[in-house]
Amino acid sequence: MSKQNKIKTKKTSSYIPLDSPIDRMHPMVKIYGVLCLGIGCAAFPFLWLSYAVVAFLFCVAWRAKLLGRFSKFIIAFAVPITCMLLIIQGLYSPKNVTVLADFGFARLGLEGVVYAFKTVGTLLVFLGGFYLMTTTTYPGKLVTAMQDAGLNSKAGYLVLASLNVVPQIQRRIAVIQEAQTARGVEVEGTMSTRFKAFLPIIGPTVMSSLVDVQERGMTLETRGFGVKDVRPTSFVALYLTPGEKAAKKVLVAFLIVCVLFAVFWALRPVLGLGV
Amino acid sequence: MRIEIRDLRHTYPTGEEALKGVSFTIEGVTPVAVVGQNGSGKTTLVKHFNRILSPTSGAVLIDGVETTKQSTAKWSKRVGYVFQNPDDQLFLNSVRKEFEFGPERVGVPAADIQKRLPEIAELCGLGDKLDSHTFDLTATQKKFCAIGSVMMMDPDVIIFDEPTCGQDVEGSRRLSEIIGHLEKRGKLCVTISHDMKFVAANFPRVVALCHGRVLIDGDSREVFAKPELLKKSFVSPPPISRVSLGMGFEKPAFSVDELVETMKARRRKMA
Numbered sequence: 001m002s003k004q005n006k007i008k009t010k011k012t013s014s015y016i017p018l019d020s021p022i023d024r025m026h027p028m029v030k031i032y033g034v035l036c037l038g039i040g041c042a043a044f045p046f047l048w049l050s051y052a053v054v055a056f057l058f059c060v061a062w063r064a065k066l067l068g069r070f071s072k073f074i075i076a077f078a079v080p081i082t083c084m085l086l087i088i089q090g091l092y093s094p095k096n097v098t099v100l101a102d103f104g105f106a107r108l109g110l111e112g113v114v115y116a117f118k119t120v121g122t123l124l125v126f127l128g129g130f131y132l133m134t135t136t137t138y139p140g141k142l143v144t145a146m147q148d149a150g151l152n153s154k155a156g157y158l159v160l161a162s163l164n165v166v167p168q169i170q171r172r173i174a175v176i177q178e179a180q181t182a183r184g185v186e187v188e189g190t191m192s193t194r195f196k197a198f199l200p201i202i203g204p205t206v207m208s209s210l211v212d213v214q215e216r217g218m219t220l221e222t223r224g225f226g227v228k229d230v231r232p233t234s235f236v237a238l239y240l241t242p243g244e245k246a247a248k249k250v251l252v253a254f255l256i257v258c259v260l261f262a263v264f265w266a267l268r269p270v271l272g273l274g275v
Numbered sequence: 276m277r278i279e280i281r282d283l284r285h286t287y288p289t290g291e292e293a294l295k296g297v298s299f300t301i302e303g304v305t306p307v308a309v310v311g312q313n314g315s316g317k318t319t320l321v322k323h324f325n326r327i328l329s330p331t332s333g334a335v336l337i338d339g340v341e342t343t344k345q346s347t348a349k350w351s352k353r354v355g356y357v358f359q360n361p362d363d364q365l366f367l368n369s370v371r372k373e374f375e376f377g378p379e380r381v382g383v384p385a386a387d388i389q390k391r392l393p394e395i396a397e398l399c400g401l402g403d404k405l406d407s408h409t410f411d412l413t414a415t416q417k418k419f420c421a422i423g424s425v426m427m428m429d430p431d432v433i434i435f436d437e438p439t440c441g442q443d444v445e446g447s448r449r450l451s452e453i454i455g456h457l458e459k460r461g462k463l464c465v466t467i468s469h470d471m472k473f474v475a476a477n478f479p480r481v482v483a484l485c486h487g488r489v490l491i492d493g494d495s496r497e498v499f500a501k502p503e504l505l506k507k508s509f510v511s512p513p514p515i516s517r518v519s520l521g522m523g524f525e526k527p528a529f530s531v532d533e534l535v536e537t538m539k540a541r542r543r544k545m546a
């Protein structure tokens with residue numbers, strides 16, 4: 001790996017450069033994937049579809065050589081959210097009719113549990129998809145793809161910049177935390193000491209992010225993003241292969257089928273098809 | 276005060292091997308300068324002194340105690356670290372609060388804090404800025420605010436990471452004063468710097484790093500007498516030293532006065 005490449009991956013985004021078919025894929029297909037799969041699952045009335053798609057995403061992650069990291073990401077996200085939603089929806093949802101278990105102080109209702117799993121499933125599809133897209137796509141390629149699709153360069157730059165925000169804030173927090181420990185703030189140990197250590201750094205982190213936004217605005221001007229009537233060309237050229245064109249069509253078809261089915265399912269009583 | 280570095284290696288999670296076996300010992304309170312090109316591992320090295328970083332292998336011992344024995348927060352009482360970028364360090368809304376923050380954290384009594392405050396503010400040139408917001412300070416003042424806020428903790432060792440960077444003549448003079456003040460009070464000062472004139476004027480000992488290893492370590496006159504070796508780390512002795520070496524003097528001069536003196540002495544000898 002060249003020195004420059006190393007710097008790029010260390011400093012600017014969540015992109016992890018690994019040679020894989022997913023990495024080489026046209027970014028537009030990945031954007032279609034995130035949106036079509038996510039919206040399709042959200043619309044679809046049964047929860048099994050989301051989990052089928054999550055299973056599919058695991059296969060994609062394996063092809064992208066990211067199975068380990070992807071699993072970690074999904075577990076770190078899914079477990080706490082599921083527990084939280086199960087407690088809130090399962091125990092207290094007003095929709096609860098069917099009682100699964102009675103704890104005395106509260107009852108676990110089937111409807112709430114189903115709702116919790118449905119929500120978690122949909123979130124996993126969206127976030128998992130988004131995670132895979134950002135880790136397998138060089139940001140420059142992503143923005144070029146969006147511009148090819150008609151997005152203007154200012155918007156493209158902002159998308160690129162916001163993709164960098166999360167890793168940037170993470171790095172910032174790490175640096176500020178270092179500086180705090182060097183001034184006697186204990187960051188290791190119990191939850192409460194850690195939380196206390198975290199409080200004073202929120203201010204500077206937000207501040208420096210604001211400064212960043214301002215600098216970004218200025219960058220747009222100084223780099224000639226304001227220039228009118230000239231269509232800028234990009235350094236990264238992208239073409240859709242026939243396979244990718246087909247993949248795009250399949251994804252759109254998936255979305256349409258899901259939405260049609262959802263509409264059909266919702267109109268069932270009206271259409272006079274028994275419950 | 277004794278800092279012992281034993282075959283220290285550090286590899287970052289990215290796989291970058293920043294230190295490849297560094298060994299030397301600092302004893303006493305004579306100021307030490309660490310020099311070397313960008314990326315040679317200077318910051319990585321000094322971040323081990325208060326366990327901001329832990330060795331991948333090897334060890335750093337402060338007065339015989341391995342740094343890994345306690346947390347950075349605990350070490351901060353004894354080892355002060357001034358970051359290169361004051362914006363990483365400052366986060367309160369007045370200079371006074373910045374100055375009080377560190378010592379409060381490590382349990383210095385309020386009365387002692389108030390006693391230290393005016394003296395250190397004066398040394399840092401912030402005597403009349405105590406109630407200013409840190410955003411309203413100039414870049415130089417911010418740097419001194421960061422320095423002062425660490426001095427307030429009264430550690431036995433203070434590490435400055437590139438304090439001369441972006442500093443004007445007045446700033447450099449003030450910094451020299453602070454370094455002198457620390458030595459007088461029995462505090463060790465370890466400083467990373469790219470300004471060789473500043474190094475020559477303030478640091479009797481110089482350690483030069485190159486690609487994660489010690490290139491030369493010794494008395495500043497001896498180190499600056501080897502410009503050819505220093506070149507490997509893209510460091511060149513102060514201009515006046517190069518002139519004196521070029522003229523064939525054995526020891527490099529560190530100031531114009533010195534050079535003039537040596538020349539006069541030579542003439543007298545010849546006459």
Ligand SMILES: Nc1ncnc2c1ncn2[C@@H]1O[C@H](COP(=O)(O)OP(=O)(O)O)[C@@H](O)[C@H]1O
Nearest residue numbers: 287289291293312313314315316317318319320
């Ligand atoms: N947080 C980090 N993660 C990965 N690599 C790093 C990190 N910090 C520094 N490095 C690398 O370690 C090497 C030494 O860096 P550093 O100690 O900052 O050098 P110096 O202070 O002499 O400029 C450099 O090659 C740098 O890229």
Ligand SMILES: [Mg+2]
Nearest residue numbers: 317318319359
């Ligand atoms: Mg450095």
